[in-house]
Amino acid sequence: MRKRYVISTVLTAIMIVGNCVAGTVQDFGKWETGELLLENYSFEDGLTAWDLEDGSCCDRGGLYTMEIDEDNPQHGDQCLKIVGVQATGTNWHAKIKQLNVSMQGGKEYTLIFWARAEEPRQVSVNIQMQQEPWDFLQGGDIQLTGQTWEEYKLTFAASRDIQRQMWVGLAIAQSDIDFWLDNFRFFEGQPEDELSLDGEPQSVDAKQKLTTQWASVKSKRF
Numbered sequence: 001m002r003k004r005y006v007i008s009t010v011l012t013a014i015m016i017v018g019n020c021v022a023g024t025v026q027d028f029g030k031w032e033t034g035e036l037l038l039e040n041y042s043f044e045d046g047l048t049a050w051d052l053e054d055g056s057c058c059d060r061g062g063l064y065t066m067e068i069d070e071d072n073p074q075h076g077d078q079c080l081k082i083v084g085v086q087a088t089g090t091n092w093h094a095k096i097k098q099l100n101v102s103m104q105g106g107k108e109y110t111l112i113f114w115a116r117a118e119e120p121r122q123v124s125v126n127i128q129m130q131q132e133p134w135d136f137l138q139g140g141d142i143q144l145t146g147q148t149w150e151e152y153k154l155t156f157a158a159s160r161d162i163q164r165q166m167w168v169g170l171a172i173a174q175s176d177i178d179f180w181l182d183n184f185r186f187f188e189g190q191p192e193d194e195l196s197l198d199g200e201p202q203s204v205d206a207k208q209k210l211t212t213q214w215a216s217v218k219s220k221r222f
């Protein structure tokens with residue numbers, strides 16, 4: 001029993017240290033092609049790193065909430081549910097996004113996510129500067145097909161350097177139909193360049209494997 005306790009304590013310590021170094025690096029030259037540039041991509045850490053902006057902030061109308069849903073996730077134990085209370089008909093009036101992301105001009109980037117919706121509805125990719133002059137950097141409408149999980153992706157060439165000054169997400173106020181997201185990734189390169197995240201993050205063994213893999217990826221940079 002004592003031995004098991006010690007092993008478990010050591011594993012926990014490794015995981016805590018691992019989590020500290022596993023944050024995505026947004027400095028130019030520090031990430032590898034295919035390396036995940038978003039945090040909490042599978043919503044296994046709840047709502048951490050994700051920001052829901054609806055129209056209530058700015059008198060635009062539009063009301064949305066987000067919550068973690070353990071029912072029928074695409075990946076791991078949890079997914080994100082976006083509840084539409086009131087749409088405005090204009091997609092950018094509400095957004096689900098992650099801030100402080102970087103990209104390098106002239107390189108290709110890929111956004112891939114899984115989604116399902118109560119009924120077919122549109123969302124719009126929204127990659128944009130998070131401060132003045134709020135430049136729109138990339139987008140495009142995507143039709144979510146319905147209640148079955150589907151993978152959606154977009155690859156584009158970055159028009160210029162952006163360092164920790166853009167958000168990556170979806171504009172959603174064109175519809176109030178509820179939808180779910182999971183396994184939401186953004187990285188440099190084409191879809192086939194993505195570095196494997198290997199294993200299911202919800203199990204301790206897989207978490208350990210994931211941490212080890214991240215550590216080896218990170219160590220190559222320095």
Ligand SMILES: [Ca+2]
Pocket residue numbers: 042043044073074075076077078079182183
């Ligand atoms: Ca998940």
